[in-house]
Amino acid sequence: MTSPQDSSELVRAFCDAWAEFDLDAIMGYFADDAVYHNVPVEPAVGTDAIRAVIEGFMGGLGEIEFQVRHLVADGDVVLTERVDVFVLPAARIELPVMGVFEIKDGKIAAWRDYFDLNQFMSQLPSAG
Numbered sequence: 544m545t546s547p548q549d550s551s552e553l554v555r556a557f558c559d560a561w562a563e564f565d566l567d568a569i570m571g572y573f574a575d576d577a578v579y580h581n582v583p584v585e586p587a588v589g590t591d592a593i594r595a596v597i598e599g600f601m602g603g604l605g606e607i608e609f610q611v612r613h614l615v616a617d618g619d620v621v622l623t624e625r626v627d628v629f630v631l632p633a634a635r636i637e638l639p640v641m642g643v644f645e646i647k648d649g650k651i652a653a654w655r656d657y658f659d660l661n662q663f664m665s666q667l668p669s670a671g
Contacts, residue, residue: 550646551614554621557644557651558609566601570594574650583660606630619646627658636666 557572570590573579579593580586587596601607606628613624623642628635638658645653 546618548616549649550619550621550644551616553646553649553651554616554623554644555611555614558611558623558625561607561609564601564604564607566594566597569597572651573654574647574652577651578653580653580655582655582657600629604629604631620644621646631668633668634666636663638663638666 553572557569560568560572570593573590573593575590576588577590577593578586578588579596581596587593607630608628609623610626610628611623612626613622615622621644623640623644625640625642627638627640629638630636639662641657643653643655643657644651
């Protein structure tokens with residue numbers, strides 16, 4: 544079991560890494576068999592699938608920032624309350640997100656984000 548402090552530091556560093564917009568650095572936080580689940584959509588299993596999902600939504604963005612409002616850890620499980628900010632050429636989307644991270648051997652083994660997909664879609668420029 545990972546200590547709450549180590550788990551917290553890992554997840555906070557992962558969230559901070561998004562602002563650098565470096566996909567390789569972001570992927571370095573994941574275990575090879577990790578699962579990433581944006582709960583409104585199907586989960587991605589393994590680093591190749593996770594990379595494809597992240598590449599897909601980074602493609603049209605100029606910036607991404609995870610603004611962590613609260614972070615709580617219990618052993619190898621970390622909960623985050625965040626506002627994820629996506630900057631597109633024609634819009635800035637701010638999306639409240641609740642995230643759950645499971646840490647194993649110093650890597651993210653599972654990451655689940657819960658958010659309102661309709662709220663995200665309604666902020667896209669073409670949704671107006």
